[in-house]
Amino acid sequence: xxxxxxxxxxxxxxxxxxxxxxxxxxxxxxxxxxxxxxxxxxxxxxxxxxxxxxxxxxxxxxxxxxxxxxxxxxxxxxxxxxxxxxxxxxxxxxxxxxxxxxxxxxxxxxxxxxxxxxxxxxxxxxxxxxxxxxxxxxxxxxxxxxxxxxxxxxxxxxxxxxxxxxxxxxxxxxxxxxxxxxxxxxxxxxxxxxxxxxxxxxxxxxxxxxxxxxxxxxxxxxxxxxxxxxxxxxxxxxxxxxxxxxxxxxxxxxxxxxxxxxxxxxxxxxxxxxxxxxxxxxx
Amino acid sequence: xxxxxxxxxxxxxxxxxxxxxxxxxxxxxxxxxxxxxxxxxxxxxxxxxxxxxxxxxxxxxxxxxxxxxxxxxxxxxxxxxxxxxxxxxxxxxxxxxxxxxxxxxxxxxxxxxxxxxxxxxxxxxxxxxxxxxxxxxxxxxxxxxxxxxxxxxxxxxxxxxxxxxxxxxxxxxxxxxxxxxxxxxxxxxxxxxxxxxxxxxxxxxxxxxxxxxxxxxxxxxxxxxxxxxxxxxxxxxxxxxxxxxxxxxxxxxxxxxxxxxxxxxxxxxxxxxxxxxxxxxxxxxxxxxxxxxxxxxxxxxxxxxxxxxxxxxxxxxxxxxxxxxxxxxxxxxxxxxxxxxxxxxxxxxxxxxxxxxxxxxxxxxxxxxxxxxxxxxxxxxxxxxxxxxxxxxxxxxxxxxxxxxxxxxxxxxxxxxxxxxxxxxxxxxxxxxxxxxxxxxxxxxxxxxxxxxxxxxxxxxxxxxxxxxxxxxxxxxxxxxxxxxxxxxxxxxxxxxxxxxxxxxxxxxxxxxxxxxxxxxxxxxxxxxxxxxxxxxxxxxxxxxxxxxxxxxxxxxxxxxxxxxxxxxxxxxxxxxxxxxxxxxxxxxxxxxxxxxxxxxxxxxxxxxxxxxxxxxxxxxxxxxxxxxxxxxxxxxxxxxxxxxxxxxxxxxxxxxxxxxxxxxxxxxxxxxxxxxxxxxxxxxxx
Numbered sequence: 001x002x003x004x005x006x007x008x009x010x011x012x013x014x015x016x017x018x019x020x021x022x023x024x025x026x027x028x029x030x031x032x033x034x035x036x037x038x039x040x041x042x043x044x045x046x047x048x049x050x051x052x053x054x055x056x057x058x059x060x061x062x063x064x065x066x067x068x069x070x071x072x073x074x075x076x077x078x079x080x081x082x083x084x085x086x087x088x089x090x091x092x093x094x095x096x097x098x099x100x101x102x103x104x105x106x107x108x109x110x111x112x113x114x115x116x117x118x119x120x121x122x123x124x125x126x127x128x129x130x131x132x133x134x135x136x137x138x139x140x141x142x143x144x145x146x147x148x149x150x151x152x153x154x155x156x157x158x159x160x161x162x163x164x165x166x167x168x169x170x171x172x173x174x175x176x177x178x179x180x181x182x183x184x185x186x187x188x189x190x191x192x193x194x195x196x197x198x199x200x201x202x203x204x205x206x207x208x209x210x211x212x213x214x215x216x217x218x219x220x221x222x223x224x225x226x227x228x229x230x231x232x233x234x235x236x237x238x239x240x241x242x243x244x245x246x247x248x249x250x251x252x253x254x255x256x257x258x259x260x261x262x263x264x265x266x267x268x269x270x271x272x273x274x275x276x277x278x279x280x281x282x283x
Numbered sequence: 284x285x286x287x288x289x290x291x292x293x294x295x296x297x298x299x300x301x302x303x304x305x306x307x308x309x310x311x312x313x314x315x316x317x318x319x320x321x322x323x324x325x326x327x328x329x330x331x332x333x334x335x336x337x338x339x340x341x342x343x344x345x346x347x348x349x350x351x352x353x354x355x356x357x358x359x360x361x362x363x364x365x366x367x368x369x370x371x372x373x374x375x376x377x378x379x380x381x382x383x384x385x386x387x388x389x390x391x392x393x394x395x396x397x398x399x400x401x402x403x404x405x406x407x408x409x410x411x412x413x414x415x416x417x418x419x420x421x422x423x424x425x426x427x428x429x430x431x432x433x434x435x436x437x438x439x440x441x442x443x444x445x446x447x448x449x450x451x452x453x454x455x456x457x458x459x460x461x462x463x464x465x466x467x468x469x470x471x472x473x474x475x476x477x478x479x480x481x482x483x484x485x486x487x488x489x490x491x492x493x494x495x496x497x498x499x500x501x502x503x504x505x506x507x508x509x510x511x512x513x514x515x516x517x518x519x520x521x522x523x524x525x526x527x528x529x530x531x532x533x534x535x536x537x538x539x540x541x542x543x544x545x546x547x548x549x550x551x552x553x554x555x556x557x558x559x560x561x562x563x564x565x566x567x568x569x570x571x572x573x574x575x576x577x578x579x580x581x582x583x584x585x586x587x588x589x590x591x592x593x594x595x596x597x598x599x600x601x602x603x604x605x606x607x608x609x610x611x612x613x614x615x616x617x618x619x620x621x622x623x624x625x626x627x628x629x630x631x632x633x634x635x636x637x638x639x640x641x642x643x644x645x646x647x648x649x650x651x652x653x654x655x656x657x658x659x660x661x662x663x664x665x666x667x668x669x670x671x672x673x674x675x676x677x678x679x680x681x682x683x684x685x686x687x688x689x690x691x692x693x694x695x696x697x698x699x700x701x702x703x704x705x706x707x708x709x710x711x712x713x714x715x716x717x718x719x720x721x722x723x724x725x726x727x728x729x730x731x732x733x734x735x736x737x738x739x740x741x742x743x744x745x746x747x748x749x750x751x752x753x754x755x756x757x758x759x760x761x762x763x764x765x766x767x768x769x770x771x772x773x774x775x776x777x778x779x780x781x782x783x784x785x786x787x788x789x790x791x792x793x794x795x796x797x798x799x800x801x802x803x804x805x806x807x808x809x810x811x812x813x814x815x816x817x818x819x820x821x822x823x824x825x826x827x828x829x830x831x832x833x834x835x836x837x838x839x840x841x842x843x844x845x846x847x848x849x850x851x852x853x854x855x856x857x858x859x860x861x862x863x864x865x866x867x868x869x870x871x872x873x874x875x876x877x878x879x880x881x882x883x884x885x886x887x888x889x890x891x892x893x894x895x896x897x898x899x900x901x902x903x904x905x906x907x908x909x910x911x912x913x914x915x916x917x918x919x920x921x922x923x924x925x926x927x928x929x930x931x932x933x934x935x936x937x938x939x940x941x942x943x944x945x946x947x948x949x950x951x952x953x954x955x956x957x958x959x960x961x962x963x964x965x966x967x968x969x970x
Binding site: 026027030034038041046109111112113114117118130186241259277278279280281 | 297357358359360361381382384386387391394395398399400401403404427447577856
């Protein structure tokens with residue numbers, strides 16, 4: 001059994017964040033597995049929902065944007081429009097679901113946070129962990145769909161990994177920052193909800209950055225800069241390019257998301273550590 | 284030794300919680316105007332150490348910062364200034380069911396909860412069966428906790444909490460969970476943890492528990508540590524501290540002091556507290572629900588400096604409890620009444636006077652005894668006097684006459700069902716209990732709208748022990764030369780100087796009617812008349828229509844016993860006897876016809892075994908023992924013929940018995956209605 005010695009100063013030190021998380025990794029897994037079990041308990045189809053949900057979403061989006069509006073015209077990826085859709089959707093949902101649920105997580109887990117000492121970072125991070133499992137399932141479906149439609153993925157799919165690392169950093173950083181802020185200002189979760197709805201349309205999911213947005217905003221550098229300030233633009237584009245287009249994706253698209261993620265992580269971890277001692281007082 | 288918990292100049296302030304719309308109207312506007320809200324200081328400059336293995340209680344009124352202090356030590360929140368250091372693993376029982384999810388099964392929740400409390404997976408697997416067994420949840424362990432009753436939920440949570448085996452336990456008022464049986468289990472478990480040398484921090488309003496469990500008690504008042512001392516002293520200080528509100532009162536007269544605090548009375552004599560921290564409280568039961576006087580909302584009206592009327596409105600019963608208290612010198616007159624707004628049915632009353640465990644001897648009417656020690660095994664109240672007997676005067680004293688101020692109690696006017704009883708409280712409450720109360724008979728259980736006087740009793744504090752003893756004993760004792768005979772409840776206790784000669788049944792009579800033995804000690808006895816020469820008592824059989832009239836008289840240095848049987852109806856008796864149970868040091872006997880030794884007692888043998896072989900009628904039987912006076916039982920010549928025998932009792936009660944036995948030659952002894960001489964004889968001692 002592990003011993004524990006602490007003084008109240010410890011949780012405020014940012015450099016102890018990683019050691020704390022590593023020491024409590026078991027608890028992190030337990031929280032994630034709890035979330036997963038709770039999510040599909042008492043459902044007739046259980047884990048199947050993790051597969052059905054993105055497929056249904058893809059179906060309706062394909063019907064609206066692919067069949068009715070013919071968005072795939074001119075992309076050169078006509079047969080794989082469904083794959084592009086699902087690819088964008090899976091990674092977008094990882095982002096948006098982690099944030100919408102994670103921002104509220106400290107408040108939702110009040111009976112834990114206000115009663116027991118453990119690194120509070122585990123709570124929002126466990127939400128990301130849960131959604132990471134869904135992401136993995138989504139990726140498997142994505143691959144199956146791609147192969148089923150006759151796609152032959154090249155070595156370029158491995159470019160998805162660095163993008164995923166950046167996205168995880170981004171999600172973790174934003175989660176730490178926003179979930180902590182939400183404890184003090186409960187408006188944060190509503191803002192996040194609204195931003196996520198806007199983000200669905202402001203991110204290249206059912207359209208593409210290269211064929212739809214860049215040509216349309218040519219000559220409006222400010223508008224383009226504003227659009228690409230959304231870090232998901234670069235990330236989703238790289239995922240799609242790596243999977244569907246093949247060849248080396250536009251790596252310079254990752255620069256801004258990487259910087260954004262590092263900034264969010266830094267600020268998030270700093271703020272969270274600074275406030276973690278008194279979070280319980282505000283719950 | 285290094286401390287396991289150290290607090291250095293700890294201050295904890297809370298910013299006042301603000302209303303909605305706070306960002307714009309609150310924060311920004313205030314920042315703009317430069318206004319700051321004063322923070323609320325929950326704890327101010329607190330410093331103390333707790334050594335490993337120590338148990339420390341934290342008491343104080345609501346809002347005095349107790350829970351904040353526990354939260355700081357649990358690491359849930361951090362101090363605004365100062366340092367809190369904990370060198371070990373903390374489990375707090377204030378986090379019962381932390382992280383329990385209603386959808387998960389009991390098993391899944393146990394593992395998750397244990398992980399949150401810091402127990403490793405392997406260890407949880409190891410302890411799992413014990414946790415389930417302790418919780419008593421049984422097969423439900425694989426059902427979602429959503430389907431649990433609230434009792435099962437809390438039991439399971441508590442079971443996990445007490446099995447995580449941490450270095451420091453934080454306990455916060457959790458003993459009020461679950462049913463009676465489970466509470467007992469919890470108390471025992473906490474007692475065990477203390478015995479195992481765990482460090483325990485205990486926050487409670489239950490001063491009794493704090494007193495037993497804690498080596499040291501910290502009293503918080505307005506966020507500051509007021510006293511840190513032994514449990515007893517701090518609790519006394521606490522009771523005095525709270526003595527200023529409208530729900531509390533302090534009565535003083537001479538050396539005695541009575542503190543009434545929200546339904547609880549504490550008695551002081553010469554600045555020493557006589558009552559245990561539980562004090563004197565009322566409890567009643569109506570419609571199978573318990574109502575504690577402590578839960579009532581009390582308002583006290585002082586009448587002069589030494590008497591008061593306290594009225595407590597019960598929260599869940601349309602009734603008000605009224606205490607009338609008057610202190611005169613060292614005597615406290617207590618009257619308890621019930622004012623009913625509507626008709627109320629009440630099944631049970633209990634006025635509990637908890638005295639400190641330093642009280643070791645009890646007196647109860649004609650009986651007396653020593654309170655047994657209270658051990659962790661004692662999880663319920665242990666009553667000390669048979670429910671069959673009853674009296675109106677009791678007393679308790681310390682080990683020596685000087686060690687504790689004696690407490691004498693007399694119950695005055697009451698309804699018939701009120702009784703007094705001596706008892707030991709359980710391990711955690713650890714006190715000597717004088718219980719005044721009883722089950723209300725069905726036909727009287729309806730209390731109509733209006734005022735009902737329940738009971739009035741008087742407590743005398745610090746009386747002269749010898750004088751008190753005299754009140755109890757002298758009335759029923761007859762001096763017969765060197766022998767003194769004490770009559771109580773159909774038994775005669777014989778004593779020479781300080782040496783008790785009799786034991787177990789003492790001198791008593793028994794009749795076999797319809798194959799049932801009717802012992803004189805099971806009769807209902809009227810008060811005894813004693814003029815110093817002759818002691819007379821009348822006992823009523825509870826089973827058959829007859830009475831016995833006993834007369835004890837001093838005669839020729841012996842005690843003459845004359846028993847008359849008053850048959851109210853014709854009575855057929857198979858046989859009867861008068862016997863004297865003696866100490867086991869008596870090892871030989873002699874009758875008119877033969878003599879012999881008393882055999883050793885045989886383990887497992889519960890029947891009485893006759894030592895003599897001959898049963899011819901006789902007059903004398905004697906018992907001898909080294910260093911003891913010889914005891915003779917002699918049947919008088921005026922009484923009916925009897926056979927004198929010597930007997931060993933069964934193994935579990937071990938006594939030597941001298942017996943005058945009357946058996947019929949054939950059939951039954953027939954008694955017509957009327958008075959008959961039943962037995963006449965004398966008990967002597969010879970050096």
